[in-house]
């Protein structure tokens with residue numbers, strides 16, 4: 001079989017793939033962690049039910065979307081009908097409940113874009129963030145989870161990309177780099193673009209799942225069992241995919257004009273999204289459309305300085321994957 005151009009550099013690709021698969025395995029949370037987490041959640045359920053019988057807790061983020069590595073924080077959404085209290089008030093009340101239950105380091109962040117309460121459970125050391133009525137995050141976590149069940153290469157690729165981003169300190173939205181959520185979308189988009197494609201575009205298929213959240217209609221095909229062999233005609237290995245992923249973001253992506261869009265399974269232009277000008281603090285230097293909140297560019301946190309940092313890191317990774325004799329170590333070297 002003919003190798004893609006970027007693979008010509010690596011005679012030891014098979015060994016590299018093997019090492020990357022080992023690293024992926026080592027990042028998967030052990031069963032024991034799942035068990036502790038379930039226990040913690042049922043305790044939290046009881047606390048909430050005592051105070052608000054009509055409320056429900058939903059998991060989202062990395063422990064619901066299949067992209068959680070060991071020791072991830074738990075993201076929880078409190079879903080509640082309460083016309084009297086604002087989100088900030090509900091967060092404060094939740095904080096009081098958690099304090100009286102002896103949870104540690106309880107902090108209510110009421111002024112954040114999404115108000116949350118953060119805390120740690122002392123016995124297990126589990127850290128948790130609770131937000132209020134943020135059902136879009138619950139739905140987008142299901143979307144990511146459904147994609148993860150189609151082809152295992154997505155989960156493998158995304159684990160390694162997230163691990164790389166954390167080690168290289170480019171997974172810090174408060175410093176202008178990208179969220180884990182954005183990196184996973186970059187991986188899904190990348191696998192939708194392979195020829196032959198490794199992932200389909202679920203939002204472009206006949207919807208079997210529909211919910212409306214606020215004024216946003218979420219609809220997509222979620223009968224994933226029927227898509228188990230979708231990517232089978234593509235034989236690319238993890239080593240090849242990781243290499244091509246960084247090649248793409250280092251050398252091929254059109255940062256001037258293109259928007260990546262998991263929702264459409266392809267590219268849109270900045271012009272058609274009207275993402276051509278800076279508005280306030282939101283710039284569009286790398287454009288990643290949110291699949292549900294389509295007016296959101298997940299790259300909006302990236303500024304003049306951090307786009308340089310990001311692109312330099314993509315270059316560094318691509319160069320290591322071309323030339324380095326021991327890429328497994330060098331690629332993930334702490335910044």
Ligand code: CTP
Pocket residue numbers: 060061062063065067068069072073075136137138140141179180181182298
């Ligand atoms: N989220 C979102 N919009 C964003 C960022 C995050 O809707 N701009 C939601 C998504 O549902 C995402 C969740 O918040 O799954 C958590 O985001 P993030 O911390 O970036 O991802 P995790 O998967 O939890 O990653 P990590 O393992 O780094 O905690």
Ligand code: MG
Pocket residue numbers: 061062072073074075
């Ligand atoms: Mg998280």
